[in-house]
Amino acid sequence: MRDFLPAEKARRERLLGVIRDVYRRHGFDEIETPVAEDSERLHAGLGGDNEKLAFGILKRGLTRDDLQAAQEPLDLADLGLRFDLTVPLARFYASHRADLPTVFRSIQIAPVWRAERPQKGRYRQFVQCDIDVLGEPGPRAEAELLVASLDALDALGLEGGVIRLNDRRLLTGMLATLGFAPSEYDGALITIDKLDKIAQDGVLAELRERGFTPAAVDALEAFFRRPQTMEFLPFGEAAIRRALPENPDPEALVGLVAIGEAVMAARGGAPGEALLQFDPFLVRGMGYYTGPIFELAHPSVPYSLGGGGRYDGMIGRFLGTDVPATGFSLGFERLVDLVDLPDEAGTDAVALLHDPEVPLAALLALKTALVADGSRVRLVARPKNVKPTLDALAADGFTRFAFVDAATTAASLDLRPLTETARS
């Protein structure tokens, strides 16, 4: 877990402010849930591998006997830190449904915790930016998620985002057509999900090694090796059909086409090639996805900047009745490494370098008058050699400075521009 010093904290908050603003304008509403959820709920099978990474919170008032009687650590935890924002959202919606609009569009921008082994670029506390649409079964929900997220990327200065799309029903339909047994689907998808890392031959080898129906793996190999035309088809029904075996799930197909058309119409410009890509082997790790799934890519980086999908069954786990739901999560920690937005303009930042003999009351009155005029003001005891101090102030974003001695008044304050030239 990390500390954030002022410059980094300000950088992060600027990005979050931009993302929040775009999502709000797209009609989403921010909510907040507590960092801890009931342990039982966190370990209900909805978090996949992340459940194992949940930090448990010790019950209060445990006795020595309680410790002795415990069979496993989880017996001693009644709460845990959330490992994602989806399980808390499902619980939130089940609790507050009566007070929410029929179609509820949520924003959650908040930290989550996973007890990962420390390694470069992986943190045990990190921020997720999720938007979700609850209560809308059709492609309108996905279209709103994707357009809003592409707009957020634009607003961060990352124009040219690309959406990779698939549907869980097309994936399982493909496996069925190739001859896999239904009991093999989940396992086979875990291996196919590694296509980016181990390539087609690696996937085939792993499937054979793990003992999947040999004829089905052969059929997958033939499908991988099929002759492909180089003719470009823009995103749409023809492109999707060509990328799949015969007879794809018609509802999934119609849904993806509708999502694509809506995203293209909303984003304007030429249809498809760069904006939308159908990826028949996009899996997304979580087992709870039931329909369209998607990832956000950008030409400047080889990894995805976010993703999500439809999870129509999850809220029913808490509420008893199913509620259609779909969500998108922006990879904030990746974005913050890529993007630097300029500091908000307009705030004049002034440093007052004061001599020791300036009376405190006069000094505070000078400072407060500048603050009241809208400036940001920092008091600094005047050092013998002012240059390093002025350089540091410029680096911290201060734009003007003045020396203050015992004779200085508001009228005589001599504010001078502070430039960063001295640093270079």
Place this chain on the structure above:
Amino acid sequence: MRDFLPAEKARRERLLGVIRDVYRRHGFDEIETPVAEDSERLHAGLGGDNEKLAFGILKRGLTRDDLQAAQEPLDLADLGLRFDLTVPLARFYASHRADLPTVFRSIQIAPVWRAERPQKGRYRQFVQCDIDVLGEPGPRAEAELLVASLDALDALGLEGGVIRLNDRRLLTGMLATLGFAPSEYDGALITIDKLDKIAQDGVLAELRERGFTPAAVDALEAFFRRPQTMEFLPFGEAAIRRALPENPDPEALVGLVAIGEAVMAARGGAPGEALLQFDPFLVRGMGYYTGPIFELAHPSVPYSLGGGGRYDGMIGRFLGTDVPATGFSLGFERLVDLVDLPDEAGTDAVALLHDPEVPLAALLALKTALVADGSRVRLVARPKNVKPTLDALAADGFTRFAFVDAATTAASLDLRPLTETARS
């Protein structure tokens, strides 16, 4: 722990935004620390009674044998959720001192956790708004804290805030003069801290019952009962001297007077009576205070809205060398119950009530064009009876609406004002 629905979340964020902005302009810089700290550090004796309320986080990978071998619950926790923002700040400063200005003014706006018994108005997760000045030994630090906090209160619409001031050295000096033994100071202050609740007679009875030096308690009684002149003295040396036994600590006295003069000069207006009050029996609970202590009151409420004090010894516990430090914490959860700021002006919020047959692509294009023009836009399926829906939209802050059917284009969109009149 609580969920926050959109309206409440927005209300809270508006208040936090105002507070953050005022503190930033007063030269403070926001930082962030992880929610969890090392268990050892949380239980190092710096958190007073709050240490007992810390939520412990289970070590990972514990075996059955580990559980059997544990003597007490804390043996199984290596981390805990922070119960305040002061212990994390001291750890932060000790870790990053080289990268921070000599005098570091921090803002921390973040949740803390205490395993209190659930009761009205007490939460297990709540937000604290702290500012601290590290590295400045003199009254300039306190003056900056107090002026910034009064300005924050003003900006929240609570003009007329009052600061109650005391100094830990004046408190112990008073106890010494009255005849308490040094070993009795901490215990006696715990009882004196209840003056607001149990009044003078209650304090005297409890001190006698708990067996404090009888002559000292008699002397305190005489001091309580001393004849008092009704003549008003504005805040300053004379007022402080009159409220205390003889020979107050001279350094503490000079410091308080300087703080008061600076706050009055910065805030302007007539001196003292309403703005500053010396309170010889103000204690503040935490044992780590070493100098000036203060509370923020407001005529509209009987409880304090914040408080703080100087804690020069604490950072030395982590760093090895003492660093002067003083801080102020605004009672955010109390403020949020008192204050309602209007929604930020300027964002036009539009609801599009669409018929089912409107093509999705056309609908998304209409929405996105409005978003691009700066509006906030929500899509709503048009119900048979629109009035309850329009009322709910107005209550959610939407200001305009339009009906959208299959023939609607951007040019023909008929936006109408949405008023809340129907609700009343």
